[in-house]
Amino acid sequence: MGNPIDGSAPDQLGFNSRAIHAGQEPDPLTGSVVVPIYQTSTYKQDGVGGLRGGYEYSRSGNPTRTALEECLAAVEGGARGMAFASGLAAEDTLLRTLCVPGDHMLLPDDAYGGTYRLVARVLTRWGIEFTPVPMHDSGAVAAAIQPNTRVIWVETPTNPLLNIVDIAALAEVSRQHQTLLVVDNTFASPYLQQPLALGADIVVHSTTKYLGGHSDVVGGAVVTRDPEIGEQVAFHQNAMGAVSGPFDSWLVLRGIKTLGVRMDRHCSNAEQIVRFLSQHPAVSSVLYPGLPTHPHHEVAARQMTGFGGMVSFRVRGGEEAALKVCGLTRLFTLGESLGGIESLIEHPARMTHASVAGSELEVPGDLVRLSVGIEDIKDLLADLTAALA
Known part of the structure; x- marks a missing residue:
């Protein structure tokens, strides 16, 4: 062609x-x-x-x-x-x-x-x-x-x-x-x-x-x-x-x-969710390269034009608390994969990264991963608020 x-x-x-x-x-x-x-x-x-x-x-x-x-x-x-x-x-x-x-x-x-x-x-x-x-x-x-x-x-x-x-x-x-x-x-x-x-x-x-x-x-x-x-x-x-x-x-x-316009919205929504999670008492830490506190923030800012739509966070209360959060969201769909227009939530230790359990690559049990979609941000924040409560 x-x-x-x-x-x-x-x-x-x-x-x-x-x-x-x-x-x-x-x-x-x-x-x-x-x-x-x-x-x-x-x-x-x-x-x-x-x-x-x-x-x-x-x-x-x-x-x-x-x-x-x-x-x-x-x-x-x-x-x-x-x-x-x-x-x-x-x-x-x-x-x-x-x-x-x-x-x-x-x-x-x-x-x-x-x-x-x-x-x-x-x-x-x-x-x-x-x-x-x-x-x-x-x-x-x-x-x-x-x-x-x-x-x-x-x-x-x-x-x-x-x-x-x-x-x-x-x-x-x-x-x-x-x-x-x-x-x-x-x-x-x-x-x-x-x-x-x-x-x-x-x-x-x-x-x-x-x-x-x-x-x-x-x-x-x-x-x-x-x-x-x-x-x-x-x-x-x-x-x-x-x-x-x-x-x-x-x-x-x-x-x-439509990758460019979608990524703009993924990034915008993720940044607002990161601000919300960073202040939530049920969250012990937020993993996102756009945070100034991220250990590699300066490298990310230098080589990326935006920080992406993926957000991970650790839940106070350990693995059981993390599993509970994953089961309580309604707009965030519990599922593997990422990068789609809809928001997803998952528990890496039990789902996408179960194959590394017991190895040097094992991930923490209290970790939750979000693939932030392009829905209205107020609805995504309301869903997380209810799940973390």
Whole structure:
């Protein structure tokens, strides 16, 4: 789908213009301003090897997915974007592309539970070694690098403790030690943070979250700064096959169009909820990078354009009190995932991070995580007031 807007010149247009137009030129056949859903598995060839537009089979390429992949590259400022069936499919394909048995990687000591499970229980059986490290401490990261270290894996903000990692500082460490810096940008989204511009080599996303934005699709993405690495990942994407289907690609593409305006509202609502929670007697502490008291606030303010819609807090009274709060909200839906237009509440220790229980990544039992949606703020505050009472 020829398009004058692509990931190779990300500074020509503003973020919202790229989100709406990159990879999405009006359909040449009908003039449709929305990319069609090419719900097909195969394509007619004009003679053996005579491909129309380069398409032969939808695992290898599909026009709807191509539009999404061009848009992903454009909004992240990368050379190549690839769309996957889920965030973990993207992570698995990427790590099997970058690493071989015997390689070592550094993992955050507060990583997302699914990432930890993939690395610790799947990839270690394939011969990958890993070390958990506090990624906000660049000195600790440098000290943990081994001769066989291939990847430094970063989340920022982290899930669910909302720690912040200095991407530029770790990019320098990574360059000095000839490793690859991968940043999971799911919590911030490309609207609030641009890891590739800060020196990262690769960005990953669960597009299920803010990029899709409506809790109606599961997907993942990889965006690379180096075209050659992009080609390698694309080869494995096709070889391993965990690709995003046409309808899922269309849903994520639709979500990206409104990412900027949604993130503005997510951030605004989250900031007001943080002010409320910070003064509530039932709350012992609030974890949010926008707070001046957050230990990494200055780094967040430097590398992000907003502090996001994710808020975590600890409840006085321990785990049982936290569980009670999670069960009493009405507008905040008790559920896993995040980044949708509706507000969600969850208990990480029992839900999203149950897989790290008993490990060095175990999260506190009194912790509650909010994904703050775009509802009217007065209604969200009333719901939390009732639940905390």
